[in-house]
Amino acid sequence: MVRGAVRRDILQPKGAASPRKDSDRLNLQSRTDITPTLRIIPRDQHIISRKNISKAALRVLYRLNEAGYAAYLVGGAVRDLLLGLQPKDFDVATSATPDEVKKLFRNCRLIGRRFRLAHVVFGPEIIEVATFRGLGEAGGEGDRHIIDGRIVRDNIWGTIEEDAVRRDFRVNAMYYDISDFSVRDYVGGMQDLEDRMLRLIGDPDIRYHEDPVRMLRAARLAAKLGMRIDAAAMAPFETLGPLLADAAPARLFDESLKMFLSGNGLRSFRMLEQSGLLKFLFPATARALKRGDEALRSLVEHGLANTDARIAEGKSVTPAFLFAVLLWGEVRDVAHGAIARGQDSTEAWARAAAQVVGEQCQRVAIPRRFTFTMEEIWSLQPRFEQIQRKRVFRLMTHPRFRAAFDFLLLRADESPAMRELGQWWAHAQQLPQDVLAAALPAGGGNDPVVASAPAKPPRPRRRRRRPGDKSGSV
Ligand code: ATP
Ligand code: MG
Numbered sequence: 001m002v003r004g005a006v007r008r009d010i011l012q013p014k015g016a017a018s019p020r021k022d023s024d025r026l027n028l029q030s031r032t033d034i035t036p037t038l039r040i041i042p043r044d045q046h047i048i049s050r051k052n053i054s055k056a057a058l059r060v061l062y063r064l065n066e067a068g069y070a071a072y073l074v075g076g077a078v079r080d081l082l083l084g085l086q087p088k089d090f091d092v093a094t095s096a097t098p099d100e101v102k103k104l105f106r107n108c109r110l111i112g113r114r115f116r117l118a119h120v121v122f123g124p125e126i127i128e129v130a131t132f133r134g135l136g137e138a139g140g141e142g143d144r145h146i147i148d149g150r151i152v153r154d155n156i157w158g159t160i161e162e163d164a165v166r167r168d169f170r171v172n173a174m175y176y177d178i179s180d181f182s183v184r185d186y187v188g189g190m191q192d193l194e195d196r197m198l199r200l201i202g203d204p205d206i207r208y209h210e211d212p213v214r215m216l217r218a219a220r221l222a223a224k225l226g227m228r229i230d231a232a233a234m235a236p237f238e239t240l241g242p243l244l245a246d247a248a249p250a251r252l253f254d255e256s257l258k259m260f261l262s263g264n265g266l267r268s269f270r271m272l273e274q275s276g277l278l279k280f281l282f283p284a285t286a287r288a289l290k291r292g293d294e295a296l297r298s299l300v301e302h303g304l305a306n307t308d309a310r311i312a313e314g315k316s317v318t319p320a321f322l323f324a325v326l327l328w329g330e331v332r333d334v335a336h337g338a339i340a341r342g343q344d345s346t347e348a349w350a351r352a353a354a355q356v357v358g359e360q361c362q363r364v365a366i367p368r369r370f371t372f373t374m375e376e377i378w379s380l381q382p383r384f385e386q387i388q389r390k391r392v393f394r395l396m397t398h399p400r401f402r403a404a405f406d407f408l409l410l411r412a413d414e415s416p417a418m419r420e421l422g423q424w425w426a427h428a429q430q431l432p433q434d435v436l437a438a439a440l441p442a443g444g445g446n447d448p449v450v451a452s453a454p455a456k457p458p459r460p461r462r463r464r465r466r467p468g469d470k471s472g473s474v
Helices: 002-011 019-032 055-066 076-082 098-104 160-165 189-195 204-210 213-225 237-246 249-260 265-274 283-290 294-312 319-340 345-363 368-385 389-396 401-413 416-430 433-439
Strands: 039-041 071-074 091-094 108-111 117-122 125-131 144-147 150-154 174-177 183-185
Touching: 055 071, 055 091, 055 098, 055 117, 055 125, 071 076, 076 174, 076 189, 098 108, 098 117, 098 125, 150 204, 183 189, 204 213, 204 237, 213 237, 213 249, 213 265, 249 265, 249 319, 249 345, 265 294, 283 294, 283 319, 283 345, 294 319, 294 401, 319 345, 319 368, 319 401, 345 368, 368 389, 368 401, 368 416, 389 416, 389 433, 401 416
Parallel strands: 091 125
Antiparallel strands: 039 183, 071 091, 071 174, 108 117, 117 125, 144 150, 174 183
């Protein structure tokens, strides 16, 4: 397999007998070199209250428990509750197998082949119920599959201790026990929460080989939780970052949305950049920023800050606008380069968009419905510079006008001329149609009148754009 060959080139330690065997050994080691040491934190020594746990999750926990199975709230929910945050979802870990879970809940469906899970559905809420995963032996009994150190299937059941050590970060391996409301901490997660430090469970090198997306999770969680990434967990990013090229693009799309559309987009972006991971996920963005364009950085940061502000206000956001912002620098530069070489403007923009989107989608599978909108937002940008009566009215009635205009406002960071152009269009939209029409030149021929033409409407009052302004809507 080509992928395997590439991976072995990079990763295979010298002298290893066979890649498969060696990585299996490494993997086993990662699961056994940690000795879980249980610390039980009783109810009166932690802040988790059932008031803050979803009713649906509580019902699942109680039902499993009454049926004689061990049942715990686990992972991000426990971590977030201990930090005083409201969890985004509630995951349950249990000793019951997926089939046993299914027998207990009518509203349950089993999902996943590579990682079998039960989903218990309560209207819009889904409680994910996972059976404790065990160590097992790779290649031995059970259903675990490892290819070149990467876990591609993990369906061996085990004990809670085994389940704890196969999780990614120590803060993610704490269990809230519904039978006595205590928190069970097997690998020092409480300590890490106090230190505000994300530490991996086990050897970072091995854990990232098993699943390179853990590197992105480190950056995302550090940004979300305001924690630092432990030096040992950060050190392999540069050498192992290329493994992200082998991660499923659809999964990287989901992970990107979690990073940028969960209210911590700006912090996630900065963390990705600081940690050196950005270039593995968004190579074009990293390249454009590296060309030293401070205006572009400011545009991207404003775009992300606006998106975060919209999320905080409960407004809608769309991945299309976000990705249009992230990839803009590269699209713009490629299009401008082609135009400078004499290519027709419309064609240059279309080709630049197709090229940049094509490259990005090899990493992050952005669905077509979003790339289509991105391409429209970009291709409408040069049309804002054509201030002729017919063209202005045609642009204003374009279905993607609003998004493209919001994007234009973001581009105020690019130059004073761009800021003026944004202000012109903001003002133009507020004028009655006949007043606007009278103020605009009729134009005609092949010579579009640009925004600086003398016949522009009265100048709007100057207004500084702040994060939280309305860019970002589509
Ligand atoms: P959030 O829900 O805030 O995004 P989370 O940590 O809950 O963060 P989930 O994707 O919901 O993330 O995963 C739930 C739990 O499953 C994690 O806390 C962790 O214990 C475990 N987990 C998730 N992804 C991995 C992974 N790639 N490797 C090992 N364990 C993982
Ligand atoms: Mg979660």
